[in-house]
Amino acid sequence: MSVTSIIIPTFNGLPLLISCVESIRIYTDLPYEIIVVDNGSSDGTLEYCRNEKIIFISLPNNTGFPIACNLGMSATSGDQILLLNNDVIVSDGWLKNMLSALYSDDKIGIVGPVTRNVSGIQKVACDYEDMQQFHALAGQWNIPNCSKWQVVDRIVGLCFLFRRELMDTIGMLDERFSPGHFEDDDYCFRARSNGYKLLMCGDVLVHHEGSVSFKKRYPEGWHDLVVRNHQLFIDKWNVDPYDFLLPNKEEDGT
Known part of the structure; x- marks a missing residue:
């Protein structure tokens, strides 16, 4: 049976990481491996990963999201690769449904979920006050239903699933966008x-x-990162991503 390699970059976010990993372990009944790439944390992340026997890559300082993901991607053994933010919590049926979508067509390259806190088309309105309510809601929401799949121009990198074939074809993340956005x-x-x-x-x-x-590391300069990397995208492709990736011209709030 195929294995999904789940890469989680992290930086001084141990409580978030613990919640993320616990949700994966509770709500994932398909083969997977977790690879944590730590960007120089000083909050006990290394000790936690050792104690939990999680595959772990330790960096001396915070290189940002693209570099961390690329290091994780280089260490994967799975047939599918999933880039997952450490501040994501998954629920029942999440990976099974995403894999069904990924393998529904040979030309599906990337799939992603919906959530209430994201920019663009993946944002949905849903009401819950705590994680207990979230899991109750997600238990109903995540009933398999291919009629809810939609071809889009953009998948946000918070939960980003693709086949190894895609990485072999187009390569890894472009590190010019470090520390992240776009x-x-x-x-x-x-x-x-x-x-x-x-x-x-x-x-x-x-x-x-x-x-x-990002907001923890760049409390005053987060917006500047978005602006800078937006321009880097334009310089690279000679197109404005807001014209087709963000129909409402929202700023990238991932």
């Missing part, structure tokens, strides 16, 4: 340029806190 848009653009389709799984609801690590 590297996922760039990957989507490259996938689509190579004939792959992107699929939003409306039958997979996850919880996402939203930009926790």
Whole structure:
């Protein structure tokens, strides 16, 4: 049976990481491996991963999301690769439904879930006050239903599933976007340029806190990162991603 390699970059976010890993372990009944890539944390992340026997890559300082993901991708052994933010909590049926979508068509390149805290089309309105309510809601939301799948132009990198074939075809994340923002848009653009389709799984609801690590490291400069990397995308492709990736011209609030 195929294995999904789940890569979780993290930086001084141990409580979030613990919640993320616990949700994977509780709600995932298909083969997987977890690879945590730590960007120089000083909060006990290393000790936690050792105690939990999690595959662990330790960096001396915070290199950001793209570099951490690429290191994790290089260490994977799975048939599928999933980039997962440490501030995401998954629920019942999440991976099974996403894999069903990924393998529904040979040309599906990337799939992603819906959540209430994200920019763009993956954002959904849903009401819950705590994780108990979230899991109760997700238990109903995540009933398999391919009629809720939708081909889109963009999948946000908070929960980003693709086959190894895609990585072999288009490569890894572009590290010019370090420490992060628009590297996922760039990957989507490259996938689509190579004939792959992107699929939003409306039958997979996850919880996402939203930009926790970035806002912690760049409390005053987070907006500047978005502006800078937006321009990097334009310089690279000679197109404005807001014209087709964000129909409402929202800023990238992942």
